[in-house]
Amino acid sequence: MLIFYEMDLGLNHVVRKFSTLVEQSAHMLIPVPAEPYGPGGVLVVSEGSIAYKKIDHEDRECGIPLRNEQIESRGLFMISHSTFTMKT
Numbered sequence: 001m002l003i004f005y006e007m008d009l010g011l012n013h014v015v016r017k018f019s020t021l022v023e024q025s026a027h028m029l030i031p032v033p034a035e036p037y038g039p040g041g042v043l044v045v046s047e048g049s050i051a052y053k054k055i056d057h058e059d060r061e062c063g064i065p066l067r068n069e070q071i072e073s074r075g076l077f078m079i080s081h082s083t084f085t086m087k088t
Contacts, residue, residue: 018055022046030081037085047075 025047032052034040041054051061064076 020053028078033085045078047077
């Protein structure tokens with residue numbers, strides 16, 4: 001099992017806010033924009049699933065859909081992401 005750390009990146013210092021256990025196959029962290037653009041937190045991407053984690057919030061997890069012809073015995077990994085926010 002891996003340990004997930006949410007960091008607050010300030011001016012020339014880092015503060016650990018909390019840590020929690022994640023799946024062993026976790027391989028990517030996607031930051032979720034905080035107020036005023038979004039709820040904040042982090043998406044933890046694992047083999048075949050994505051979990052939403054935030055301080056003082058219940059964890060949410062969902063599977064990544066497979067195509068009909070895709071073999072289920074092979075793992076499904078995300079290799080890239082992008083985040084887009086609008087000011088309006």
